[in-house]
Amino acid sequence: MKEKIFLIGMMGAGKTSVxxxxxxxxxxxxxxxxxxxxxxxxxxxxxxFNKWGEVYFRKLEREILQTFRDKTKCVVSTGGGIVLAEENRQFLRSNGRVVFLQAGSETISKRLQGDDTRPLLKELSIETLIEQRKKLYETTAHFNILTDADSISEIGRRILTKL
Ligand SMILES: Nc1ncnc2c1ncn2[C@@H]1O[C@H](COP(=O)(O)OP(=O)(O)OP(=O)(O)O)[C@@H](O)[C@H]1O
Ligand SMILES: O=C(O)C1=C[C@@H](O)[C@@H](O)[C@H](O)C1
Ligand SMILES: [Mg+2]
Structure with missing residues (x-):
């Protein structure tokens, strides 16, 4: 592997596990x-989010992403909303291989059941977030992988064959 691998996708898609x-x-x-x-x-x-709000969080997120400019081979799990900023979308595509881990709303709801630490889900449904972001994930990624049906290691192996 020559490059950095960036995993993008909705919360609960499996970015951290994979x-x-x-x-x-x-x-x-x-x-x-x-x-x-x-x-x-x-x-x-x-x-x-509670103390400083989403706008401040997004600023921190953009700054953190920039720190990968100088890093060599690594795997990076990104925040679910990283693709909202055009600056981040460009950075991801030009600094590594970008993999969209895609999961349906039912899968995500199941995986996040009982998790009340997601500030955006207090205002928006998972379906709405997917609707708003699907195109951004697709156009930022070099390829996508469906994660609804497979285990973490199966998903990992599928990514390795495509890299
Ligand atoms: N392929 C999978 N099959 C079954 N469970 C999974 C799979 N992928 C992830 N999970 C489970 O779903 C939950 C969310 O996974 P994970 O934390 O990896 O997602 P994420 O994309 O990093 O989400 P976020 O960063 O928003 O927390 C975890 O409990 C994890 O064990
Ligand atoms: O989908 C999102 O916008 C977010 C996903 C999480 O990874 C965190 O980055 C935060 O909760 C926002
Ligand atoms: Mg994660």
């Missing part, structure tokens, strides 16, 4: 932009 699997398999570092932001601020994503 990203960790890929990084172990490829023996390269794993990063998670949400976790990096939380570490940097010493606060959870929900706390950041």
């Amino acid at each position: 990203g960790k699997w890929l990084s172990r398999e490829l023996n390269v570092p794993f990063f998670d932009t949400d976790a990096m932001i939380e570490t940097q601020l010493g606060m959870s994503i929900a706390e950041i």
